[in-house]
Amino acid sequence: GNSVTQMEGPVTLSEEAFLTINCTYTATGYPSLFWYVQYPGEGLQLLLKATKADDKGSNKGFEATYRKETTSFHLEKGSVQVSDSAVYFCALSDIPGTASKLTFGTGTRLQVTL
């Protein structure tokens, strides 16, 4: 079956530090890959996505590149802010269209301090 593995947290960084959150996946075929973010007390919201190999998703300074050869989709940001403190989830969808289900990783909590 499909699975997503994320690095465990919490990850604690100082403001303006570089962020990497690792994500690897196991899936049949050619999945689409997503990063979702959950701020305290809220539901998940889409941060970025990539639909095929070598695609780069980007949003709000965050980036992730779909690497089929290493089955990875690592999240990066060059300079984090306190407002980036949240839980980040990597996810995949293995079938195009609305019939597919999203499989999530366990989430990585990021804490950014001044």
Next chain:
Amino acid sequence: NAGVTQTPKFQVLKTGQSMTLQCAQDMNHNSMYWYRQDPGMGLRLIYYSASEGTTDKGEVPNGYNVSRLNKREFSLRLESAAPSQTSVYFCASRGTGSTPEAFFGQGTRLTVV
């Protein structure tokens, strides 16, 4: 605001009690989902509905039932609550297209004592 609305936001139940979690979306999405979120386990799919009138089991369906009342509404029922069902429950919906984004509600924090 448009989106996914869940009720209630918080609930405490005694073991053996029943309750229904309500979810409604106003984005005309076909697919709707119920997930539970537990510490260290991420989000696990309970049930989903690919379209009005259809429902399917996800990863952890035991102890739950669902109803896709119409295109907008997808409810989750606990017939006899157990402490193991203490969790945060999220409803989500997805639209059309090859890689549709999932929109989530704000969650229901359920405690079973």
